[in-house]
Amino acid sequence: MTDTPGSVDSDEEELRPTRVEVDLDVLTANLRSIRDHVGQARVMAILKANAYGHGLVPVACHMVRQGVDSIGLALLEEAVLLRRAGVEVPILVFGGITVKQMPQFLDHGLTLTAPSVEKLRFIDAAAAARGVQARVHLKVDTGMERIGIHYYSARQLLEASLTCRHVIVEGIYSHFANADSADLGHARLQLERFLEVLSFYDSRSLPMPVRHIANSAGILQMPESHLDMVRPGILLYGVYPSDECVRAVNVSPALTWKSRVAYFKVVQPGHPVSYGSTWQSDRPVRVITIPAGYGDGYFRSLSNRSEVIVRGRRFPVVGRVCMDQMMVCLEQGTAYNGDEVILLGQGDGDQGGISAADLATWAGTIPYEVLTSINTRVPRVYRGG
Structure with a gap:
């Protein structure tokens, strides 16, 4: 779909690995x-x-x-x-x-x-x-x-x-x-x-x-x-207004926010990650870099609090979220450059997805702000319909 603002067709999807998919x-x-x-x-x-x-x-x-x-x-x-x-x-x-x-x-x-x-x-x-x-x-x-x-x-x-x-x-x-x-x-x-x-x-x-x-x-x-x-x-x-609301209507989230692994490294003990040096490990760990950040609407307040899904498993965001990038600790897990990363949405594994409510809880806000803060520089891709 290319005839409406904010959408990209299949040939353009990989212009930027960070994108929102709407079903x-x-x-x-x-x-x-x-x-x-x-x-x-x-x-x-x-x-x-x-x-x-x-x-x-x-x-x-x-x-x-x-x-x-x-x-x-x-x-x-x-x-x-x-x-x-x-x-x-x-x-x-x-x-x-x-x-x-x-x-x-x-x-x-x-x-x-x-x-x-x-x-x-x-x-x-x-x-x-x-x-x-x-x-x-x-x-x-x-x-x-x-x-x-x-x-x-x-x-x-x-x-x-x-x-x-x-x-x-x-x-x-x-x-x-x-x-x-x-x-x-x-x-x-x-x-x-x-x-x-x-x-x-x-x-x-x-x-x-x-x-x-x-x-x-x-x-x-x-x-x-x-x-x-x-x-x-x-x-x-597909998001409920609050945890207190009765789920009287069955709905499902229509939005998935994805990115891909852009860089893989081994971080040595005592080597802090990102601005302010707010996180470091006491042993060698594998850390990946994701090309998404608070410039896309992924809140800086999620630093050292949130999780993402890689290869069906949940891993923590470590160090401060940057404007355009953030880092994720795999411990001894495996990932390759180009692997898909779920920032918000359902993963393929058995550990469930990352919901708007999850991100809101980690950021100290509400799901409304999570969804509406995803910047327009993030391409939207439409499925179905």
């Missing part, structure tokens, strides 16, 4: 599992942050072929890129709006988030000036304290929307702050607040916009939150 068939299976779980609810595929590191345009085109109802993104630039790639399904942009951005939102037929009365009126005026109808989703803050009108003031926004002549209110939404926790008390409170805001429409016998609040964690743990539409993000890519 489109696994994405299809994950989407099917989510659909089976949420029943009649629509599915908005969340593809922000380069489709969680999987490659925005190729994944979006694949999701469209699988019939997703809409796409959710964080930035105008992401949405424009998809429109220019021929993606025609509805695209909701979650982020804020500036004056200079408005023409592009309207010209590309994008759906805007209206988080306040002021922004809603701004959208209405801009659409009127261009002689078009703007499509919006109203954003209600039920306990995230990020963007959106507070639930206790939301009636002002809903009433204002009834007076806008160049705005079509297609949806209304909120976002969970703690739906990935074992304790769902706060999430249930947020849902209760959201439903109370929605009663505005029933009390006035008005058509109800599309209601959505369920993210990946809400999909898994709160079926009562599925409403009219759900927004799977990390779950779509």
Whole structure:
């Protein structure tokens, strides 16, 4: 596949041994599992942050072929890129709006988030000036304290929307702050607040916009939150939001991050490895160099903590991770230049794979950051689909 940004064909795969492989068939299976779980609810595929590191345009085109109802993104630039790639399904942009951005939102037929009365009126005026109808989703803050009108003031926004002549209110939404926790008390409170805001429409016998609040964690743990539409993000890519989440949907990781052995050496005792001399052995050991580093998104905080898979076995990363390279200690194990190395994903041996959760634990972060930090300089290769 070479007709989409960020992909390489089979003749180009070896230009750089460090690469990400994305299995489109696994994405299809994950989407099917989510659909089976949420029943009649629509599915908005969340593809922000380069489709969680999987490659925005190729994944979006694949999701469209699988019939997703809409796409959710964080930035105008992401949405424009998809429109220019021929993606025609509805695209909701979650982020804020500036004056200079408005023409592009309207010209590309994008759906805007209206988080306040002021922004809603701004959208209405801009659409009127261009002689078009703007499509919006109203954003209600039920306990995230990020963007959106507070639930206790939301009636002002809903009433204002009834007076806008160049705005079509297609949806209304909120976002969970703690739906990935074992304790769902706060999430249930947020849902209760959201439903109370929605009663505005029933009390006035008005058509109800599309209601959505369920993210990946809400999909898994709160079926009562599925409403009219759900927004799977990390779950779509086969990773669970947290260790506390119920595994109510069967999904598998679609991404494998690979490299190859670039150098083999025997390191003598008392000879430290890499910057800062943070690791050394007390006996001769075999050490290999891998051409991947924090410049690719393999965190420096993984130094002396993480593991990789070589020839079906797990081995530790030793010394500090460099910008473009890192070292792995084989002890007395064997590897040859060109051997495949799994940085993230399933190996061929019996010791299991390296999961995004593994890397997150070693780095002291979350799987979301692991996936979205894989740099765009790492080629993406697509399988299946």
